[in-house]
Amino acid sequence: MRQSVLRRAALATLLLLIMPAAQAAEVVAAVAANFAAAMARIEPDFEQASGHQLTVVLGSSGKFLQQIRQGAPFDVLLSADAERPALLEQSGLGVPGSRFTYAIGRLVLWSPQPDAFTDGKAYLKAGAFRHLVIANPVVAPYGAAAQRTLEQLGLWASLQDRIVRAEDIGQGYAMAGSGAAEAAFVAYSAVLAGRKPGSQWLVPHHLYPPLDQDAILITRARDNPAALALLDYLKMPAAREVIASLGYDLPAHRPEKSAP
Incomplete structure (x- = not known):
């Protein structure tokens, strides 16, 4: 038993x-x-x-x-x-x-340089940079949002020779962080998670879908x-x-x- x-x-x-x-x-x-x-x-x-x-x-x-x-x-x-x-x-x-x-x-313009800008719109219009990274608008929604932002600001055509397309938003953040570009349109989440010093401009909601x-x-x-x-x-x-x-x-x- x-x-x-x-x-x-x-x-x-x-x-x-x-x-x-x-x-x-x-x-x-x-x-x-x-x-x-x-x-x-x-x-x-x-x-x-x-x-x-x-x-x-x-x-x-x-x-x-x-x-x-x-x-x-x-x-x-x-x-x-x-x-x-x-x-x-x-x-x-x-x-x-x-x-x-x-x-x-949320879309953000980010630069690893702490004194690069305080006003992202003014920075983009001044154009005092060689390279600006965006994710490929064809396959990356954040890239499409970045393109729409530049179109709304009337800058898409004039910046074509300085825009560098990344595979996705993660690669775009890495490219800017490595110094390959002065600034990049990236996900706000990447900036918060990365905790790197730099300049950031949260893109106003009305500039992109x-x-x-x-x-x-x-x-x-x-x-x-x-x-x-x-x-x-x-x-x-x-x-x-x-x-x-x-x-x-x-x-x-x-x-x-x-x-x-």
Whole structure:
């Protein structure tokens, strides 16, 4: 009788040990480069809270869209815009109703030189610089926002010979930080996370379209518990606190979006 009780206890202990492993899953997230610092903080907390494994791939939203269309094994897209997740939903590559805004980005003009400028608009109009970095507007929403800002200021055409296009917003920040360019349009989150001395000008909202950053569940992962858990986690107070601390605005509420 005693041995039977011990066997049942041992079996119960074994089940407790193997159940989390059986339930654990992996999610591969394609994440816009501007969200790198936030994701670095969210990743370990999500893994600890959920028991799932998260693999983060950083890059430009436009390239991720192309790769997903070509069958890249991503489970979730955290885009730097709302347009590309909507396109995935419309084409059947994204799960209908899973799309929502997880952050609203801010564009900033930044220079590693502390005395470079206080008034970014005046600095740009004076043009006393050799190189100005922006992310590639074709594939990077922050690059498109930078282009729109320069167009609004009437400077896009006149600065063409000094504009350097980076692969994505992360590369743009690195280029300016290394001295390859005097200034760059980057994500405000990168400046806050980098904590480097320098000059910064938060671009007024009216100079560029809102940088609503949407997440979506890729259709191939519709039954992946880790992917579902990650999207849920991004809506939770712990994740929202991290996102807000890095300079992003947050929507008042986060309902899932319907396909247009």
